[in-house]
Amino acid sequence: MARRRSALLVLCSVPVLIMGCTTDKAGQPAPTPTLTDALPGDPGAGDAYYPNDGNGGYDALDYHVDVGFDPATRHLDGDTTVTAKATRNLSRFNLDLRGLDVKSVQVNDKPAKFTREDEFELVITPAEPVAKDSMFRARVLYSGTPAGAQLSGTGESDIGESGWQKSASGGAYVLGEPHSAAYWYPVNETPLDKAAFNLTARVPDGWSAISNGREEGTTSADGWTTSAWSEPNPVASYLTTLAIDKFTFERSTLPGGVPVVDAYAPGAEARRAAGSQVPAVLAFLATKFGPYPQSAAGGIYLDENLHFSLETQTRPTYARWADISTVVHENAHQWFGDSVSVKSWADICLNECFASYAQWLWAEKDGSDLNDRFLRAVEKYKNSKDFWAPPLYDMGPGQEFEGVYDKGILAVHALRAKIGDEAFNRVLKEWPAKYRHSNASWSDFEEFVTAVAGQDLRSFLDAWFRGTTIPGDADLFPGTLRR
Ligand code: TRP
Ligand code: ZN
Numbered sequence: 051m052a053r054r055r056s057a058l059l060v061l062c063s064v065p066v067l068i069m070g071c072t073t074d075k076a077g078q079p080a081p082t083p084t085l086t087d088a089l090p091g092d093p094g095a096g097d098a099y100y101p102n103d104g105n106g107g108y109d110a111l112d113y114h115v116d117v118g119f120d121p122a123t124r125h126l127d128g129d130t131t132v133t134a135k136a137t138r139n140l141s142r143f144n145l146d147l148r149g150l151d152v153k154s155v156q157v158n159d160k161p162a163k164f165t166r167e168d169e170f171e172l173v174i175t176p177a178e179p180v181a182k183d184s185m186f187r188a189r190v191l192y193s194g195t196p197a198g199a200q201l202s203g204t205g206e207s208d209i210g211e212s213g214w215q216k217s218a219s220g221g222a223y224v225l226g227e228p229h230s231a232a233y234w235y236p237v238n239e240t241p242l243d244k245a246a247f248n249l250t251a252r253v254p255d256g257w258s259a260i261s262n263g264r265e266e267g268t269t270s271a272d273g274w275t276t277s278a279w280s281e282p283n284p285v286a287s288y289l290t291t292l293a294i295d296k297f298t299f300e301r302s303t304l305p306g307g308v309p310v311v312d313a314y315a316p317g318a319e320a321r322r323a324a325g326s327q328v329p330a331v332l333a334f335l336a337t338k339f340g341p342y343p344q345s346a347a348g349g350i351y352l353d354e355n356l357h358f359s360l361e362t363q364t365r366p367t368y369a370r371w372a373d374i375s376t377v378v379h380e381n382a383h384q385w386f387g388d389s390v391s392v393k394s395w396a397d398i399c400l401n402e403c404f405a406s407y408a409q410w411l412w413a414e415k416d417g418s419d420l421n422d423r424f425l426r427a428v429e430k431y432k433n434s435k436d437f438w439a440p441p442l443y444d445m446g447p448g449q450e451f452e453g454v455y456d457k458g459i460l461a462v463h464a465l466r467a468k469i470g471d472e473a474f475n476r477v478l479k480e481w482p483a484k485y486r487h488s489n490a491s492w493s494d495f496e497e498f499v500t501a502v503a504g505q506d507l508r509s510f511l512d513a514w515f516r517g518t519t520i521p522g523d524a525d526l527f528p529g530t531l532r533r
Contacts, residue, residue: 085139085178085179085181087139088138088139088140088141088179088180089107089138089139089140089141090107090140090141090142090143091105091106091107091108091138091140091142091143091144092105092106092107092144093105093106093144093167093168093171093173094106095238095240095242095243097240097394097395098394098395098396098447099228099394099395099396099446099447099448099450100228100229100395100447102168102169102170102171103146103228103229103239103240104146104238104239104240104242104243105143105144105145105146105171105238105240106137107136107137107138107140107143108134108135108136108137108140108143108180108186108238109134109135109137109243110132110133110134110237110238110243110245111133111134111135111185111245111246112132112133112245112246112247112248113130113131113132113133113235113237113245113246113247113248114130114131114133114248114250115128115130115234115235115247115248115249115250116128116129116130116249116250116252117129117234117235117249117250117251117252117292118251118252118253118274119222119251119252119253119259119292119294120253120254121220121221121222121253121254121257121294122254123195124195124196124216124222125193125194125195126150126193126194126195126196126234127192127193127252128150128190128191128192128193128234128235129189129190129191129192130189130190130192130235130236131187131188131189131190132145132187132188132189132190132236132237132238132245133185133186133187134185134186134187134188134238135183135184135185135186136180136181136182136183136184136185136186137182137183138182139179139180139181139182140176140179140180140182141175141179142173142174142175142176143173143174143180143188144171144172144173144174145172145174145188145190145236145237145238146170146171146172146229146231146232146236146237146238146239147166147170147172147190147192147232147235147236147237148169148170148197148213148232148233149194149196149197149233150192150193150194150196151192151193151194152164152166152172152190152191152192153191153192153193154190154191155172155174155188155189155190155191156187156188156189157174157176157177157180157186157187157188157189158176158186158187159187159189160176160177161177162174162175162176162177162188163175170232172190172236174188188236190236192236196213196214196224196233196234197213197214197233198213198214198215198233213225213226213229213230213231213232213233213234214233214234215354217293217294217295217315217352217353217354218315218316218317218353218354219295219296219315219316219317219353221257221293221294221295221296221315222293222294222295223291223292223293223294223295223350223352223354223367224291224292224293225291225293225360225362225367226288226360227288227358227360228288228395228450229287229288230287230288230290230291231287231288231290232287234292237287238287239287239288240286240287241286241287241288241391241392241393241489242393242489243287244284244285244286244391244487244488244489245284245285246280246281246282246283246284246285247262247263247280247281247285247290247363248278248279248280248281249261249262249278249279249280249290249292250276250277250278250279251276251277251278251279251292251294252274252275252276253274253275253294254273254274254275255270255273255274255275256275256296257275257294257295257296258275258277258294258295258296258297258299258313259275259277259292259293259294260277260279260292260293260297260299260311260313260350260365261279261290261291261292261293261365262279262281262285262289262290262291262346262362262363262364262365263279263280263281263282263283263345263346263363263364263365264279264280264281264282264309264345264346265277265278265279265301265309265311265346266278266279266280281345281346281363281364282345283343283344283345283363283389283487284487284488285363285388286363286388286391289360289361289362289363289387289388290362290363291350291360291362291365291367293313293315293350293352293367295313295315295316295352296315296316297313297314297315298313298314298316298319299311299312299313299314300312300313300314300322300325300326300348302329304329304332304333304342304347305329305333306342308342308344308345308346308347309346309347309348310328310329310346310347310348311346311347311348311365312325312328312348312349312350312351313348313349313350313351314351315350315351315352315353315354316353317353317370318351318352318353318368318370321349321351321368321370321372322351323374324368324372324373324374324376324377325348325349325351325368325377327374327377328347328348328349328377328381329347331374331377331378331381331412332347332381332384334411334412334415335378335381335382335384335385335408338408338411338475338478338479339382339385339386339478339479339482340385340479340482340483342384342385343384343385343388343389343482343486343487344363344364344384344388344389345364346364346365347364347365347381347384348364348365349365349366349367349368349377349380350362350365350366350367350368351368351372352367352368352369352370353370354369354370355369355370355371356369356370357369358451359372359376359379359380360380361379361380361381361383361384361387361388361401361405363384363388364384364388366380366381366383368380374412375409375412378408378409378412379405379406379408379409380405381408382404382405382408382409383401383405385404385482386400386401386404386405386408386482387400387401387402387405389482389485389486389487390481390482390485390486390487390488390489390490391488391489391490392489392490392491393489393490393491393494394491395447395450396443396444396445396492397443397490397491397492398445398450398451398454399442399443399454399458399461399492399515400490400491400492400495401454402451402454402455402458403442403454403458403459403461403462404462406454406455406456406458406459406462407458407459407462407463409459410423410459410463420463421463421467421530421531424460424463424464424467424531425531427456427459427460428460428526431520432520435519437456437457438457438517438518438519438520439453439518439519440452440453440454440457440518441453441515441516441517441518442454442457442458442461442514442515442516443492443515443516444492444516461514461515464510464514464521464525464526464528464531465499465510465514467527467528467529467530467531468503468507468510468525468528468529469499469502469503469505469507469529470503470529470530473502473503473504476502477498477499477502477503480498480502481495481498481499484498492515496511499511509525510525510528513525
């Protein structure tokens with residue numbers, strides 16, 4: 051019986067039918083494939099900087115994450131189902147999960163064997179191999195106290211290291227880049243495998259939870275409040291988040307009907323001045339980058355002294371110090387980073403150089419002379435080796451964020467001067483359209499911008515984005531910046 055059922059699953063080709071299909075198209079039991087050639091999935095997705103992050107052998111399509119978290123005990127209960135498609139005949143496969151105790155794993159409703167290996171590999175062996183191109187569901191039950199969830203909410207420790215932190219008011223939040231999801235659910239933790247994301251969060255009455263995407267309702271029973279969130283667009287796992295606090299919520303709708311949900315943690319109410327501008331910011335950015343690509347909008351405003359805010363999809367998470375410029379930056383990421391995601395972490399300038407340049411575009415709207423700003427910055431840094439040292443492409447693991455926020459802005463402005471406003475404006479709109487809700491690399495961008503500009507940009511791009519010293523005068527002051 052077990053074997054037969056698996057064979058039938060394999061032959062169902064329509065995703066909706068997979069869950070309950072029992073016969074093939076002709077209504078006959080399907081033949082059993084042998085799958086003698088089934089292979090294990092890879093334990094890493096092969097990023098040059100974080101080779102063990104993510105896994106190979108399948109493509110995750112959808113997550114249903116169900117978690118309960120009690121701020122008093124810091125205990126988490128999790129029940130996550132990943133729906134995926136095998137990309138080879140799979141004898142076993144991995145999910146990434148950091149810490150937490152796994153109680154059971156099922157694949158297509160049947161108990162599966164599992165082991166924990168290395169730092170964060172959950173190795174799952176289903177009762178039978180999964181055939182290439184077939185869909186399967188892996189359900190993992192787990193619990194425990196997440197690493198970092200005990201840490202006090204000063205934001206002094208580096209959030210990227212633990213994913214979780216305790217908020218100032220005793221709540222908790224989990225976020226981080228380049229990875230954070232494996233700290234709270236089993237996941238294919240690579241930006242290359244974006245998937246739809248659904249969350250049900252259970253917290254004691256009096257607390258509330260907020261996450262990505264659309265709010266799907268809140269219910270209360272037995273002293274626990276349960277809220278549901280769903281993000282139908284593909285999301286890179288590091289852009290998913292969960293924040294639990296005694297939030298004040300603000301809800302509205304963008305002119306096109308996109309729902310806006312803002313959550314202000316106790317003490318963060320002053321962020322409303324910036325948060326209330328999200329609709330205006332998105333409207334402005336849409337004039338530059340094309341239609342807003344996400345299903346929902348808003349913000350999670352923490353009263354935490356985080357080093358960074360983060361562009362969590364649809365709903366960025368903000369540090370205590372966030373201002374309108376931060377709001378512009380994180381929302382620009384909804385196009386640059388969230389919709390168009392990196393292929394590898396070496397490509398991070400595609401996210402940060404452009405999100406940072408959006409802050410200049412916002413200032414330009416208010417009358418700032420960007421050429422002047424550029425020239426003053428170059429004057430200020432022209433003798434600083436440190437300023438020019440970080441390459442904007444392939445900067446090395448742990449160094450992703452060194453040059454992209456400052457040198458990155460100048461590089462994008464120089465690119466604009468080099469190719470002219472008309473081509474530059476086309477790039478800003480056509481790039482997010484071409485790679486909407488997918489992945490792109492820095493070389494994809496070089497190829498794209500060269501085609502739009504219709505000129506050879508090789509030495510210019512090398513000098514600004516791959517170089518480690520100040521560009522020579524011809525590249526430093528191109529086009530309208532020529533002196
Ligand atoms: N991408 C974030 C930004 O908007 C910066 C960031 C890098 C970050 N690493 C992080 C934020 C870890 C939170 C946690 O610029
Ligand atoms: Zn950023």
